[in-house]
Amino acid sequence: MHTPLANEINRESTPLNTRPITPYTLKAPVEADGFSWPSFGARQRAEETPEQEQQRIGRIADAVRTILTEVGEDVTREGILDTPERYAKAMLYFTKGYQTNIRADVLNNAVFEEDHEEMVIVRDIEIYSLCEHHLVPFYGKVHIGYIPNKKVIGLSKLARLAEMYARRLQVQERLSKQIAMALQAILKPMGVAVVIEATHMCMVSRGVEKTGSSTVTSSMLGCFRAHRTREEFLTLLNRR
Missing domain, CATH: 1.10.286.10 (GTP cyclohydrolase I, N-terminal domain)
Incomplete structure (x- = not known):
């Protein structure tokens, strides 16, 4: 049995050791x-x-x-x-x-066979959500891109997908991941990219009260993990 030395630090269990992922x-x-x-x-x-x-x-x-x-x-x-x-x-x-039922209310049979293998981007999708930590709003814009693998989705469905996940108690990091993972599962494309830029009222109106702050999160799956594809996506996003 190990006996702690006098100068040893007694470290308590961290959340990663006590809670499942x-x-x-x-x-x-x-x-x-x-x-x-x-x-x-x-x-x-x-x-x-x-x-x-x-x-x-x-x-x-x-x-x-x-x-x-x-x-x-x-x-x-x-x-x-x-x-x-x-x-x-x-x-x-x-x-x-x-x-919301993702099949009946969001997709509604709007996935089509199409011989297209170039990047598709829908940007500046406005979202409004509630931070699950303080139940106050965060809001901003979602940018979604994907490279089809013989299947495309109706463009408005990308906005509906973002809306469905935003209309829950959320954290922005999870919201980015959920949109990307769902689109990957629905279309099985070569890759998916999601970027969210949002302002959080829990940071603006309380706590540190930094009114000019914004938070950017991203989720890159498939070929978007490659540097060249990611850079093309981000370059197209910044082209106004």
Whole structure:
């Protein structure tokens, strides 16, 4: 049995030693029923009746009333009276990506056989999402590129794909990866590239309060990992 020396540092376990790796990267991007990395309760939201949805809104509204009371507000005053229900409906909209079916609602049979093997780029796709750490917005633009391997996707579907993943509680790094991995699984192209440029209100309006800051993340798969292809993609992005 090892006896610690007097000058040895007692190191506590790190999160990497105590928690498993985020499992979404180990799962197929599109499940058999068409959902993409469904969260706990995603299918329940997708299948609920209007009456069940109204009950969900009521439960969220009750929780918001508690929050408003605890921050010192009067939940009976005119300006606040209907805020809990408004917030509940807004939150369900902000997170509608959980209940989106990628096959039926996003792709909708818009994958086509096409003899094209040159780079396709759709840039400046606006996204709005919620940071899962503080539940405040981050927003910006997504740029998506891919090199087809006999299959192309309707251009608007790239925007819908980004929208689906953005309308969840997110971190920008994961959002970049999810878009890239899903497109890779759907088309099986020679490569996929995703770049996101976003402003985070959790950094702008609280904490360090750096109003001019922005965050850039990327995910490069397949041939985009090669230096020449990556450079071509980034050069085309910067050409205005």
